[in-house]
Amino acid sequence: MNFLYSLLVTLPAYFQPASSAVDTPYKSVHVQYYNADSSIRFGGTLTLPAVKKNCPAVVLLSGTGKQDRDGTMAGHKMFLTIADNLTRNGIAVLRVDDRGVGETTGQYETATTADFAKDALTSLHWLMKQKGINSKKVGLIGHSEGGAAAYIAAAESHDVAYIITLAGLATPGLQAVKRQNELIVNTAPISDQKKYRFNSINAFMFDTVYTYAQSPDLEAHMRSAFRIWQTQDSIYMATHPQDPNDKGRFFFPMESYVMNATGPWYRYHIRFDPAPFLEKVRVPFLAINGDKDIMVDAATSFDYIRKHTSGNQHVKTITAPGLNHLFQHCNTCTNSEVYELKEEFAPEVLDMMVKWLKSN
Template identity: 25%
Template sequence: MRKVRSMIVIACVCLFLFSQLVSSEEGLKKKAETFLMHLKNEEFERAFDQFNDEMKKAMPPKKLEKTWNEVVFKLGELHSLGESGLLEEGGYQIVLQTCDFEKGRIDVKIVFDEEGEIAGLWFLPHLESHPYECPEYANKDLFMEGELIFGVKGWELPGNLTMPKKGKNLPVVVLVHGSGPNDRDETLGPNKPFKDLAYGLSSRGIAVFRYDKRTKVYPNKIDVFNLTVEQETIEDALAAIDFVRATDGIDEDRVFLLGHSLGGQLVPEIGGRDERLSGVVVMAGSARPLEEAILEQIEYIAKLDGKITKDEEREIERIRKQVRLIKEHKVGEEELVLGVPGRYWYDLQKRDPIKSALALNCPMLVLQGKRDYQVTWEDYNLWKEGLSAKKGVAFRLYSDLNHLFMGGEGRPTPEEYSIPNHVDERVINDLAGWILSN
């Protein structure tokens, strides 16, 4: 089960086109069930017939068969369908169907267009409902929280600003997410690391702005095949900086930028486009190409039980070949590889986080958990080596923290992400101390 969840998350970094969705609840649920039964029975042409025109272009029968076989390879045969629900995201109707496989349970997210045809498909880890509990190091009596709308025209996004009740001309931190269609809390299972950061820092006199990612709010508008991190991340982060700088109660000369994971990789470049920033924080930001990190994660998870089966080795070799194709620029710009088009990979290759960091004219803080198997301390060492001659850079390595900067013991596993936890208080205190001193 440890292998299963994370390999699916990594292998299914899915970005599909959507259309406007209107249909009856029971009708949509029945269509979702029929679609999954076609997959179970290997009737891929019949399943393909339920796609709309855009999905048919993105996922022809052979690609659909390959995707389903990857799921079955990791989870075993589909045994039964569990509960299903109809969701709305940005005004669109989505069926979330729980599926019980031989080796575990996942949620299949199926999106329907106004004609009742399938316009989007995800295979996701099954998430149990866990109400958020405020961490002990945060005190909600010390700050206010409100929802605000900001953003690039036509791509406005909702976000939350937490403001300490005491003090004037407050410092503020803008949080930048990792990869995927993240919400403002960067929710993963029962954990909400960005909410922890906001509540912890605002309990210590620092305002925090966090927001839903563009790919979450506008899945129907995103042109997947022309998507780069410019539209996915950078434009909205710059808009968020401008927005908080103009907000009452904020000191416009004390604006900080914090990025986690892919966000951590990109914040040096984002910071270089705003010379007024007071500081940049990299939390578990990769210093290496993303495709290398994905392959390394797959290999790590496969070895968790102490052995690699022949099927697992074949899957790893398949990923290796895809990584080589990306590196050798042998992927078409609109060809999906590792879940995203070639254009996205090639754009990301042009960006050098350490080079961007060296050009920054503001202080930097680099944080890393040593138990992080997604962005490892090899990346942390690359940051230290690359920035060794640069003044104004501080580093913190936490021996017992994982990718979410949450504590644990022993060898890190994907299962940790399904256990309710909070960002470690040491991280909150180190961040607060660094921000307030700059």
Template identity: 30%
Template sequence: MKSLVPLLLVIGLTSIAIAQGNKPTIDYSAPANATFTAEEVTIPAKGYTLAGTLLLPKNAKRPLPVVLTITGSGQETRDEPVPFPHLEGYKPMRQIAEALASRGIAVLRVDDRGVGGSGGRDTLMTATSSSFADDVRAEVAYLRTRSEIDPKRIALVGHSEGGMIAPMVAASDPQIAAIVSMAGDGKRGDLISMDQIKDALDHAPGVTPEIRAQQIAFEQEAINAVQSGADLSKYPAQVRLPWLKEFWTYDPQATIRKVRQPILLMQGSLDRQITPEQAGMLEQAAREGGNKDVTKQIFPNLNHLFLPAKTGTVDEYSSLATSAIGDDVLKIMGDWLVIKLKVKR
């Protein structure tokens, strides 16, 4: 039996996410009686444009601080929905954006390239996390052109892969004011993939020790082939993607050591995709790099989606009791950003 189980967790949802981007137009307008406005914006990138929604608080003192949200792996639209039954209401980036805008912080959330209203679909087969970081840099550059925005008070909030991309951008741009990493990768992707396949096999029914050993060996063989530049023709098409090669070789700890801005690391204790100890790895690496303003917050009984869970496994996603991020997550993030961005009301 030859298959790469973790690829479903890491990149296997990409085609579904792309299909989501082709659904009818979504209403991104502000709720009735909101204390902020919602403006549809178009952002120039490298050979294509990106589409997003900019929330602007109505009564806050200008120029405004702003948060730019960064979605996780797979091509996601700006609200970061997930393709699981009973989680149709899961829109974490919209929740975060509206909560922060209600506290006087502007928020820009953007469709990833190739989905929703964004162009660049023809670049996806060659794109990497570093490529997506360039898109974020284009979004930051756009925000700096807006008269309503204070260019010295721009923060990044990234989830999952977005939590890995945020340090990439901050490390190369000292004008970024702060970053929030929600379940961002804390170690090299090949190690994460091995963790994921072992966990998936341990919880899969009918997996014998022989099958488990075979699966793990095949995964390691694929990793070795990708890292060494060997012939990949016998492996699934996903294994040949440049994105995966970077994922399996990129060291997020090396990058976060270069980040000098304030960092908030947020993690669910039941996260089975990016395990909780990885937040500690990032915290240690950032402090080793000389950053003294690092905060780590572990939320009990939350999974990778920052939703209440019992086991944290992907199989459980379809039976979760709620699709809404808890008020505690939004409050802790909001309180921290209000301080770091020096919000004036």
């Protein structure tokens, strides 16, 4: 796929004061703008420091799944919190609705990470042209998959001044999905037998999808692989009967997985390799991951980043203790716990970003 980006054609933007339940010491406006061929209209909110001119700026890039401009997940508004903090510290922030969400048009379901990187550059080039913004100091902050979109964009355009990844996807797609699902399964409150069976079917199906991701017959290969695994699992269960005290039946969501895996996003994702993009990044690069994150493993991600950015002397990685994928201080640190936690975003990570941005 061609990742080259065509420069944004400047089109009229629409501004409207953003409503707010509380007074803020900065200006907040609703904005709308278009991509180069006008096929997508983007809707977002731009927050501008009240008294500072020629200020640095960032675009926030969301992770996997359709999200609004506030980065609303599990009742938490990650991007609203980040934007508020950065703008109070003199940094302009543009946060944008994803494709097909809110005021942004387009179809999210047919897009890939490469498309999201193009969207990021559309937003960055629009932001560079705004009054009060230092056009040489506009960068990207990406969460999870948004981190990958950030370094893809930085590899393709010299206009990206710096990037920050927050739990950014930074390992090959197959490795990432395997590690993510192993962590989810192994921390789940289920029996060791169920953990074995889930890890077995996951690995078997992931390898199959990886092998046939570019085939028009992917679904047929998946169903064949599932039947093979069922036979192997039956043999395993015959020699390892389920404990009668082990409540709940084992279930693999084959139909929903087929629907997901045969779509363009998953086909791209499972074959994705960050290395060619990371190797092209020459701008300052800060990567922050929580050490309790079970969606993106900090250690393996940082190993891959360091390996493939060895020619860039401006790369810094930080492992933040006690934080989950949404950068909340967690207890059990499972995915279900995020709904119970009250914290929006760890204040120490906000401070890290402000300090780093001001030094770059």
